[in-house]
Amino acid sequence: MKVIEVKNLHKTYDEGEVKVEAVRGIDLTFEQGEFAAIVGPSGSGKTTFLNMLGGLDTPTKGEIDIDGVKVHNMKGSALIDFRMKNIGFVFQAYNLIPVLSAKENVEFIMRLQKMTKIERDTRAEELLKAVGLGDRMNSRPSKLSGGQQQRVAVARALASKPKFILADEPTANLDSKSTETLLDIMEKLNKEENITFIFSTHDARVVKKARRIITVEDGKIISDERKS
Amino acid sequence: MNENIKIAWRNVWRNKRRTIITASSIFFAVFFAVVLRSFQLGSYDHWTKNVIRAYTGYAQVQHIDFWDDRSIENTFDYSDELHEKIQNNEEIESLVPRLEGFALGSTGDQTKGIFLIGTDASKENQVTKLADKLVRYRFTEKNIQQLLVQDLFSDALKEKIQEQKGHAYATFERIALHLEIEEADYDAYKETLEKATKYEGTYLQANDDGVLVASALAAFLQIGVGDTIVLLGQGYQGVTAAGKYPVRGLLHFPSPDLNARMVYTNLQTAQTFFSCKNRISSIALNVENTDDVSLSKTVEELSNSIQDEEITVKSWQDLNKEMVQQIQADNSGGILMLSVLYLIIGFGIFGTVLMMSTERKREFGVMVAVGMQKYKLNIILMYEMFFISSLGIIAGILGSIPIILYGYYNPIRLTGEMAAGMEAYGIEAVMPMMWFDTYILNQAIVVFALVIVSIVMPAIKIAQMNVIKAIRG
Ligand SMILES: Nc1ncnc2c1ncn2[C@@H]1O[C@H](COP(=O)(O)OP(=O)(O)O)[C@@H](O)[C@H]1O
Ligand SMILES: [Mg+2]
Numbered sequence: 057m058k059v060i061e062v063k064n065l066h067k068t069y070d071e072g073e074v075k076v077e078a079v080r081g082i083d084l085t086f087e088q089g090e091f092a093a094i095v096g097p098s099g100s101g102k103t104t105f106l107n108m109l110g111g112l113d114t115p116t117k118g119e120i121d122i123d124g125v126k127v128h129n130m131k132g133s134a135l136i137d138f139r140m141k142n143i144g145f146v147f148q149a150y151n152l153i154p155v156l157s158a159k160e161n162v163e164f165i166m167r168l169q170k171m172t173k174i175e176r177d178t179r180a181e182e183l184l185k186a187v188g189l190g191d192r193m194n195s196r197p198s199k200l201s202g203g204q205q206q207r208v209a210v211a212r213a214l215a216s217k218p219k220f221i222l223a224d225e226p227t228a229n230l231d232s233k234s235t236e237t238l239l240d241i242m243e244k245l246n247k248e249e250n251i252t253f254i255f256s257t258h259d260a261r262v263v264k265k266a267r268r269i270i271t272v273e274d275g276k277i278i279s280d281e282r283k284s
Numbered sequence: 285m286n287e288n289i290k291i292a293w294r295n296v297w298r299n300k301r302r303t304i305i306t307a308s309s310i311f312f313a314v315f316f317a318v319v320l321r322s323f324q325l326g327s328y329d330h331w332t333k334n335v336i337r338a339y340t341g342y343a344q345v346q347h348i349d350f351w352d353d354r355s356i357e358n359t360f361d362y363s364d365e366l367h368e369k370i371q372n373n374e375e376i377e378s379l380v381p382r383l384e385g386f387a388l389g390s391t392g393d394q395t396k397g398i399f400l401i402g403t404d405a406s407k408e409n410q411v412t413k414l415a416d417k418l419v420r421y422r423f424t425e426k427n428i429q430q431l432l433v434q435d436l437f438s439d440a441l442k443e444k445i446q447e448q449k450g451h452a453y454a455t456f457e458r459i460a461l462h463l464e465i466e467e468a469d470y471d472a473y474k475e476t477l478e479k480a481t482k483y484e485g486t487y488l489q490a491n492d493d494g495v496l497v498a499s500a501l502a503a504f505l506q507i508g509v510g511d512t513i514v515l516l517g518q519g520y521q522g523v524t525a526a527g528k529y530p531v532r533g534l535l536h537f538p539s540p541d542l543n544a545r546m547v548y549t550n551l552q553t554a555q556t557f558f559s560c561k562n563r564i565s566s567i568a569l570n571v572e573n574t575d576d577v578s579l580s581k582t583v584e585e586l587s588n589s590i591q592d593e594e595i596t597v598k599s600w601q602d603l604n605k606e607m608v609q610q611i612q613a614d615n616s617g618g619i620l621m622l623s624v625l626y627l628i629i630g631f632g633i634f635g636t637v638l639m640m641s642t643e644r645k646r647e648f649g650v651m652v653a654v655g656m657q658k659y660k661l662n663i664i665l666m667y668e669m670f671f672i673s674s675l676g677i678i679a680g681i682l683g684s685i686p687i688i689l690y691g692y693y694n695p696i697r698l699t700g701e702m703a704a705g706m707e708a709y710g711i712e713a714v715m716p717m718m719w720f721d722t723y724i725l726n727q728a729i730v731v732f733a734l735v736i737v738s739i740v741m742p743a744i745k746i747a748q749m750n751v752i753k754a755i756r757g
Binding site: 107110112113133136137139140141145147151152153154155156164165167192212213216249 | 287291294295298331646647650651652654655656657713751752755757
């Protein structure tokens with residue numbers, strides 16, 4: 057089942073004197089249950105592309121269709137609501153709200169979605185156990201390691217039952233052991249729960265785990281390979 | 285608990301030092317403002333109430349020219365109809381008709397200009413508590429000598445007693461004040477002092493044909509209770525006025541001016557003396573609701589119902605323009621000072637709000653990215669500032685309560701020139717603090733207003749926030 061359809065996507069930054077064409081005509085579709093990595097050198101346009109996909113940035117040209125909704129036309133609070141209901145995010149770092157515990161961070165988005173307390177409680181506990189943090193539910197982010205924080209972020213992204221999860225270099229700040237744990241968890245969730253993950257990286261070990269590798273250079277796709 | 289409140293509350297304690305500094309600055313401002321206002325408003329209240337109680341009442345019905353020229357010609361007919369009109373106003377609590385005029389007071393060798401007030405003695409007492417001014421203690425040469433032989437008094441106290449020669453007092457408290465006897469020592473001296481200086485005078489009875497004479501005037505004329513005073517003057521329309529009146533008692537006025545020239549009689553006695561039967565120069569009024577708005581409404585209603593070109597109705601503000609102006613000037617000075625204080629505090633609050641929002645840009649970015657509406661960030665910020673400022677406000681008000689309570693029940697007693705100045709105006713020389721009132725609430729409102737103004741700029745910044753840039757940090 058097709059979740060995302062991107063057509064002729066462009067993004068040009070035109071701030072000040074220099075014009076930067078960060079994304080220059082990307083056409084792509086993502087299916088439900090994909091585990092896809094966007095790879096490419098630094099400055100190739102990975103972040104710009106993912107931001108547009110997640111409705112955080114508006115394309116200069118082109119279309120993004122998420123489950124039939126034309127996201128490129130959306131603005132303001134409607135777009136914020138769309139993100140809340142449909143997209144899970146894992147950022148490179150500083151994902152969590154510092155004054156909330158791990159569990160409260162996971163619950164945060166479910167509160168925005170107005171889930172009941174019982175639903176929130178059971179789901180937050182379930183998800184934190186799934187990312188291996190069943191014993192750290194009441195810890196504040198400052199008491200968690202970088203890897204643990206990213207796992208909480210994954211749990212939070214999942215909590216809202218999104219159509220897909222976008223993760224921009226989720227392992228960039230992690231050591232190799234934490235990177236492996238996080239990737240294993242994401243892979244497991246993808247396989248067992250059929251959760252769609254789209255993540256960017258330039259870490260070869262992360263790329264290895266992906267089942268689809270989209271390579272970007274100078275804002276264009278230069279290869280799109282699927283592993284069986 | 286509401287999620288936004290929970291986040292806000294925890295954020296408040298994230299940087300304890302800053303919260304405490306900000307709350308403390310608000311505490312000091314509110315504390316200082318409440319105490320200062322309490323002093324100021326308490327003093328104004330004290331001054332005005334004293335003036336109102338001492339003489340004018342809350343309002344007066346007067347002959348139109350009387351206030352500028354207190355001549356016996358500037359009087360009007362006190363008809364039943366007029367009395368009814370005033371009495372029928374529901375706001376009027378009590379009214380005292382007075383006839384006032386100048387005369388000469390004489391006792392054989394000594395003669396002096398006096399000011400005669402003919403009044404309804406019992407009503408006068410209701411409005412101005414005149415009976416409280418009746419002299420009950422007097423220091424004469426004889427009773428001072430009697431006191432000086434007592435072992436009870438220290439040398440310093442004896443010296444003060446000697447200085448009291450010719451002084452008269454209505455209460456023991458005032459004797460104690462002038463002899464600088466502490467309240468704790470009242471019991472030790474009270475009986476002896478009272479016994480030696482006791483003075484028997486009586487207040488005017490109904491239909492009494494006697495007079496009450498101000499104590500300094502009595503000392504000058506060398507008369508006392510049981511003696512007779514001769515009054516001479518010009519009556520209504522040039523008739524010669526003359527009469528002989530028994531002295532019933534002496535009055536002590538804190539104002540030296542009044543104390544040197546006032547003579548009180550019953551209204552009819554004065555009307556007979558001045559040959560103006562049924563005429564009066566003014567009616568002092570006490571009203572039910574004494575606040576400015578109700579009072580000016582009552583004054584207007586009375587003017588409208590009386591409808592007489594000869595008669596005017598004046599509020600105590602009209603009758604004490606100079607004092608009202610002085611109070612206004614003093615009050616604006618106080619408000620200006622507080623404005624400067626609050627301006628400084630306002631900048632502090634603004635700085636805190638700004639820091640609390642800019643340092644959390646990343647966090648705000650993530651919250652909006654995952655789906656929180658921006659206005660909710662402002663709500664959180666608002667709660668945070670509400671908590672911090674409430675902390676300061678509540679502490680400030682709580683801190684000022686004991687001071688207000690103390691200052692209300694134990695007003696500062698002024699001494700020296702300042703005290704003499706106030707007493708000259710007939711105002712008891714104390715500075716009481718104002719009881720709890722809206723002025724306290726006003727300080728809270730000012731702080732909350734500052735908070736709201738301070739939040740405008742961060743709110744605009746949040747509205748314009750670019751999520752991607754915010755997350756990137
Ligand atoms: N806000 C921006 N303004 C101007 N140029 C930008 C902005 N964001 C990204 N770029 C530029 O766009 C290009 C792509 O950047 P980015 O998408 O961050 O690449 P990647 O994530 O692959 O490192 C880079 O040349 C970068 O400098
Ligand atoms: Mg990037």
